[in-house]
Amino acid sequence: xxxxxxxxxxxxxxxxxxxxxxxxxxxxxxxxxxxxxxxxxxxxxxxxxxxxxxxxxxxxxxxxxxxxxxxxxxxxxxxxxxxxxxxxxxxxxxxxxxxxxxxxxxxxxxxxxxxxxxxxxxxxxxxxxxxxxxxxxxxxxxxxxxxxxxxxxxxxxxxxxxxxxxxxxxxxxxxxxxxxxxxxxxxxxx
Amino acid sequence: xxxxxxxxxxxxxxxxxxxxxxxxxxxxxxxxxxxxxxxxxxxxxxxxxxxxxxxxxxxxxxxxxxxxxxxxxxxxxxxxxxxxxxxxxxxxxxxxxxxxxxxxxxxxxxxxxxxxxxxxxxxxxxxxxxxxxxxxxxxxxxxxxxxxxxxxxxxxxxxxxx
Numbered sequence: 001x002x003x004x005x006x007x008x009x010x011x012x013x014x015x016x017x018x019x020x021x022x023x024x025x026x027x028x029x030x031x032x033x034x035x036x037x038x039x040x041x042x043x044x045x046x047x048x049x050x051x052x053x054x055x056x057x058x059x060x061x062x063x064x065x066x067x068x069x070x071x072x073x074x075x076x077x078x079x080x081x082x083x084x085x086x087x088x089x090x091x092x093x094x095x096x097x098x099x100x101x102x103x104x105x106x107x108x109x110x111x112x113x114x115x116x117x118x119x120x121x122x123x124x125x126x127x128x129x130x131x132x133x134x135x136x137x138x139x140x141x142x143x144x145x146x147x148x149x150x151x152x153x154x155x156x157x158x159x160x161x162x163x164x165x166x167x168x169x170x171x172x173x174x175x176x177x178x179x180x181x182x183x184x185x186x187x188x189x190x
Numbered sequence: 191x192x193x194x195x196x197x198x199x200x201x202x203x204x205x206x207x208x209x210x211x212x213x214x215x216x217x218x219x220x221x222x223x224x225x226x227x228x229x230x231x232x233x234x235x236x237x238x239x240x241x242x243x244x245x246x247x248x249x250x251x252x253x254x255x256x257x258x259x260x261x262x263x264x265x266x267x268x269x270x271x272x273x274x275x276x277x278x279x280x281x282x283x284x285x286x287x288x289x290x291x292x293x294x295x296x297x298x299x300x301x302x303x304x305x306x307x308x309x310x311x312x313x314x315x316x317x318x319x320x321x322x323x324x325x326x327x328x329x330x331x332x333x334x335x336x337x338x339x340x341x342x343x344x345x346x347x348x349x350x351x352x
Contacts, residue, residue: 040250044273044277045273046239046242046243046269046270046272046273046274047269049239049240049243049269049270049273052235052239052240052241052242052243052244052247052270053243053244053246053247053250054247055233055244055247056208056210056233056243056244056245056246056247056248056249056250056251056253056255057247057248057250057251058247059208059231059233059244059247059248059251059253060207060208060247060248060249060250060251060252060253061251061252078237078239078240080235080236080237080240081235081236081240083236084233084234084235084236084240084244087234088233088234175277175278175279176278176279179250179278179279179280182250183250183252186250186251186252187252
């Protein structure tokens with residue numbers, strides 16, 4: 001399955017009250033889909049830190065789901081965050097890794113764990129009780145809504161194909177202004 | 191220099207909801223008192239850069255977080271500080287342990303003394319250095335000043351032996 005098709009499943013399955021964090025290639029593709037006030041396009045980002053941002057959001061907003069759409073390269077840069085998440089036990093947080101084996105936005109250079117790393121095993125070892133793996137789009141589409149609605153913290157490993165030759169994401173606007181709008185949307189209970 | 195009970199009381203009075211932290215031998219001693227007081231939740235992270243982004247998420251979600259790390263973790267945190275404080279312009283406050291400031295017996299010539307304050311200045315963090323117990327009240331006064339101005343700030347706590 002392509003990363004974009006797998007991401008579109010998240011777009012369709014997310015609850016309207018969920019906060020969805022995207023980063024790097026998932027941000028690029030997410031911005032081609034209809035946007036909602038609770039979307040966080042984490043561009044610009046700090047390398048690998050979408051999962052940490054999601055942990056903070058999940059702890060602050062326990063009554064709504066938080067979904068982090070991460071890449072494998074980004075996940076490898078902050079593997080410890082999986083242990084931090086499992087330790088903090090946010091039942092409303094889902095981390096989804098779109099694993100294409102490469103740093104897609106920099107020109108598809110291989111990641112250190114290309115074809116060898118087992119993200120599901122890492123997540124289980126970190127302490128996630130709810131761990132899922134998919135490499136078939138129909139299977140992922142069948143289960144996605146139930147997984148996002150389930151009790152977490154949840155980890156989903158999606159093995160996807162890379163989109164080659166497509167530039168990385170461009171910032172959709174001043175980050176501080178987007179932060180202010182998100183705070184207002186959350187405070188308003190959207 | 192400060193007891194855990196003293197720091198926990200300050201955090202409580204300031205309404206700090208969460209402390210994202212990696213301990214050192216000084217600030218780590220405060221964790222028990224913070225947890226016993228029960229008003230501020232500790233979020234233990236594996237590496238200091240995480241702490242800034244966890245605090246960012248907490249802030250965006252309406253909480254009142256604080257980052258508590260050692261200066262060595264400040265050095266590790268560069269990309270996250272750049273992103274949180276300057277890209278997203280979030281007013282995250284921090285308490286940073288200043289290793290070896292009061293005593294270099296363990297690490298003579300500790301380079302933390304060379305780089306800590308210049309790094310804070312490079313990242314444009316408005317900080318106050320506390321070297322005496324009598325300065326405890328400056329944690330609250332500096333936090334409130336930064337909060338009123340909606341800007342990031344830090345307290346640098348002088349530490350003894352590493």
